[in-house]
Amino acid sequence: xxxxxxxxxxxxxxxxxxxxxxxxxxxxxxxxxxxxxxxxxxxxxxxxxxxxxxxxxxxxxxxxxxxxxxxxxxxxxxxxxxxxxxxxxxxxxxxxxxxxxxxxxxxxxxxxxxxxxxxxxxxxxxxxxxxxxxxxxxxxxxxxxxxxxxxxxxxxxxxxxxxxxxxxxxxxxxxxxxxxxxxxxxxxxxxxxxxxxxxxxxxxxxxxxxxxxxxxxxxxxxxxxxxxxxxxxxxxxxxxxxxxxxxxxxxxxxxxxxxxxxxxxxxxxxxxxxxxxxxxxxxxxxxxxxxxxxxxxxxxxxxxxxxxxxxxxxxxxxxxxxxxxxxxxxxxxxxxxxxxxxxxxxxxxxxxxxxxxxxxxxxxxxxxxxxxxxxxxxxxxxxxxxxxxxxxxxx
Ligand code: PMP
Numbered sequence: 001x002x003x004x005x006x007x008x009x010x011x012x013x014x015x016x017x018x019x020x021x022x023x024x025x026x027x028x029x030x031x032x033x034x035x036x037x038x039x040x041x042x043x044x045x046x047x048x049x050x051x052x053x054x055x056x057x058x059x060x061x062x063x064x065x066x067x068x069x070x071x072x073x074x075x076x077x078x079x080x081x082x083x084x085x086x087x088x089x090x091x092x093x094x095x096x097x098x099x100x101x102x103x104x105x106x107x108x109x110x111x112x113x114x115x116x117x118x119x120x121x122x123x124x125x126x127x128x129x130x131x132x133x134x135x136x137x138x139x140x141x142x143x144x145x146x147x148x149x150x151x152x153x154x155x156x157x158x159x160x161x162x163x164x165x166x167x168x169x170x171x172x173x174x175x176x177x178x179x180x181x182x183x184x185x186x187x188x189x190x191x192x193x194x195x196x197x198x199x200x201x202x203x204x205x206x207x208x209x210x211x212x213x214x215x216x217x218x219x220x221x222x223x224x225x226x227x228x229x230x231x232x233x234x235x236x237x238x239x240x241x242x243x244x245x246x247x248x249x250x251x252x253x254x255x256x257x258x259x260x261x262x263x264x265x266x267x268x269x270x271x272x273x274x275x276x277x278x279x280x281x282x283x284x285x286x287x288x289x290x291x292x293x294x295x296x297x298x299x300x301x302x303x304x305x306x307x308x309x310x311x312x313x314x315x316x317x318x319x320x321x322x323x324x325x326x327x328x329x330x331x332x333x334x335x336x337x338x339x340x341x342x343x344x345x346x347x348x349x350x351x352x353x354x355x356x357x358x359x360x361x362x363x364x365x366x367x368x369x370x371x372x373x374x375x376x377x378x379x380x381x382x383x384x385x386x387x388x389x390x391x392x393x394x395x
Pocket of ligand 1: 042102103104105106129175178179207209237238239245248249250
């Protein structure tokens with residue numbers, strides 16, 4: 001007789017311990033409701049520019065439907081190397097130091113799996129993108145969080161990193177501009193952090209997926225500092241700058257030995273990224289700058305409008321320097337992040353992400369302004385009414 005076993009007992013311990021994404025659970029509720037304005041999802045509201053979609057269609061038309069090299073098509077890798085040198089000032093060899101992946105998500109996963117032995121510690125800064133801590137755990141590493149603070153504009157301080165370095169620390173993960181806070185990392189602090197990484201021989205994983213969305217100043221990568229390229233895995237992709245989330249395409253650049261290690265994982269798990277998406281990505285890099293600039297200008301207008309709207313409501317909201325998120329301090333309402341988000345959804349049909357699932361974000365909510373301006377204007381009006389009512393109830 002077959003023994004009935006619960007599925008739970010089949011699951012590996014390190015997977016069983018991974019929490020479900022709080023954002024996903026929240027958005028299951030959002031999706032079951034009608035007429036909600038969502039400032040929740042971290043996804044551009046723009047459709048991929050037409051010439052990029054056309055490149056994908058044309059790839060199909062020409063019968064480009066097979067595998068590419070495991071590392072990605074040589075023409076795309078060449079274009080990535082050119083782009084990274086031009087925009088970030090770091091020179092990578094197109095054929096041995098660039099790997100095309102299924103989004104930054106996969107690039108991050110193979111980077112972690114390539115470098116971590118079980119129990120190795122990876123330092124990352126919170127609040128952060130939801131996938132960092134689980135991705136480290138899935139690669140058998142130990143995630144070590146460093147809190148960033150509103151009073152520092154949620155930027156990272158070298159001294160806070162230094163305080164958690166141990167003999168088991170293998171890597172430091174950076175994400176600037178940051179999801180969910182929009183923080184950037186000034187060059188002076190980058191230099192201090194780079195010196196620490198060199199002193200303690202740490203690998204740096206730098207997720208710069210939002211680098212095209214910086215508003216005040218040009219983005220600079222830690223990889224471009226002297227002595228850093230050799231210990232850095234630079235992660236980037238097409239989802240945000242070119243509104244290409246559904247294409248699932250990104251890349252990692254790293255010294256040849258590390259790229260080769262990532263490739264070994266990628267070739268057995270993914271084989272290669274979709275050729276159709278690779279063709280589209282090539283077009284994005286060759287001819288997509290104008291469309292990316294236009295989208296960035298629109299994000300900037302929305303950012304300015306929404307930041308002022310929150311400040312007028314009396315909520316703490318500094319003007320973020322990058323990405324497309326506002327991280328709003330809602331403590332003046334007396335509600336927790338979750339209460340605020342749930343009540344706002346129930347009473348005003350506006351969805352924001354409670355800061356709490358984005359670790360370290362209690363007392364804050366994340367609002368994405370990757371939503372059309374007319375929707376943002378209505379959402380701001382509804383939120384202002386909500387905040388007035390909540391504060392009236394409390395007094
Ligand atoms: N890194 C960060 C910081 C992100 O915010 C996201 C998407 N929200 C990703 C990586 C994943 O990007 P991709 O679509 O390239 O997998």
